[in-house]
Amino acid sequence: MNILKELENRLKKDSNDPAGKIFHRLVGALCCDGEFKLTEIYELNYDDFELSLEIIKHWRLDRYTKTKERLQKLVSVSTN
Template sequence: MNILKKLEHRLASNTGTPHHDVFKELVRALCLKKKFDLAALYELPYDDFDLAISIMQNWRLDRYTKTKARLRILLDLTGE
């Protein structure tokens, strides 16, 4: 499973955790080209931190446009 699809799955399944909010804000910042508090990443467990770094790397490569569109819909970022 590629990184952005893994993120999409995590956002859809773990809605009640503080880590969900960090990933949600990260995606919001990436989609909307907004600022993101990188210190929030240090609060994540190492596996989630590693996922967040991979998300930023893959997002920058801009290969996963279909997944990016699904993430925008999942986070209701279509109107912003």
């Protein structure tokens, strides 16, 4: 599955889920050049931990493409 689609599904899953909040902070930090404590991803279960690493990897590869804009939209949609 596309990493962004998987992230989108994960963020929509449960707004009170602690893992979802970690993903939200991670994506917000990546998109807005903010700070994020990497130790937070160690609190995630294995599948979510792997997803967070994939998000970071894909963000690094795609940071100058439309992907960054789509991630920003995901963060803003999940807070509304």
